[in-house]
Amino acid sequence: MQSRCISISEFGNVNVVTISEREVPEPRGSEVRIRVEAASVSFTDIMIRNGLYPEVKKAPVVLGYDVVGEVEAVGPDVTRFSPGDRVADLTITGSQSEYLLRDEAGLVPVPSELEPAQAVVCVLAYLTAYQMMFRVAELKEGDSFLIHGGGGSVGSAALDLARAFGISAYATASQSKHEFVSSFGATAIDYQHEDFVQVVKQAHPDGVPAVFDAIGPENFKRSYSALSPGGSLVIFGLLDMALGRQKGGMLATGLWYGLSKLKRDRRNAMFYIITRLRKQHPDWFQEDLTALFELLRQGRIAPVVADIVSFFDIAEAHRRIESAEIRGKIVLDPRRR
Incomplete structure (x- = not known):
């Protein structure tokens, strides 16, 4: 199936950001196909766009560091999730898309009562803060x-x-x-x-x-x-x-x-x-993100969503982030027109 996405064909300024289409195949093995409900737009995307992020050395690439979405289809070896479940993951690239494939091993369940935009802020921003505060310091x-x-x-x-x-x-x-x-x-x-x-x-x-x-x-x-x-x-x-x-x-x-x-x-x-910490302690990623979702469900934390944008607003979102005017997080909802 075809999926619209935000991609760059080369590294550079905001003008290299485009809306494109890519093929998202049927899930195989332990893969899960996710219909994206929310993906954050972050400063890390800008580092990737500028060719400054060590883990992304080549373009073209689809942007998007994290995701919250609904499981739409599963491969034959999937045991933890079923269509209709809501899940989250740290993708590094690829989440600013209508659909994407992820292996079920890295997915974290998201309580159904949480708003996708607030939940996705937990995946990169809150997990970074939580682990720095409690795992490292x-x-x-x-x-x-x-x-x-x-x-x-x-x-x-x-x-x-x-x-x-x-x-x-x-x-x-x-x-x-x-x-x-x-x-x-x-x-x-x-x-x-x-x-x-x-x-x-x-x-x-x-x-x-x-x-x-x-x-x-x-x-x-x-x-x-x-x-x-x-x-x-x-x-x-x-x-x-x-x-x-x-x-x-x-x-x-x-x-x-x-x-x-x-x-x-x-x-x-x-x-x-x-x-790096996720590779060293994959159990911490699951435990800590689950803990953050529970804090959000209880109302003990309140992630600030500065704006929810469509595919057509991404270039402007990059400009706003680079100008340091944002309070909180900008979130992409691919379903927005």
């Missing part, structure tokens, strides 16, 4: 942390989870997003006019147990200094490099990271890569 109730980009999808997810679990949060954000950040009960820091290290240490003279940073090497150094003894700097991206604001970001990060390991100050720096 091992935060607990009463702890505190700093995250950069508090108005973005991962940042707002971390703030929402902090509120749910009784953790104090500090977040850098532009002045225009301070009200949004504060709505989660977090302390907003104007990164353009305030020293985030000073703000954090005024409240916590010894520093905080965790800092989550996806900006770049120069920021990592300052974030490291905001840590308490035994604290963890968790690096989960290179925004400056992706936006062309810093050349040689990977090399500079590698050099700084290596030097940080030589320090004997009981603080740690580590990288978080969602796909």
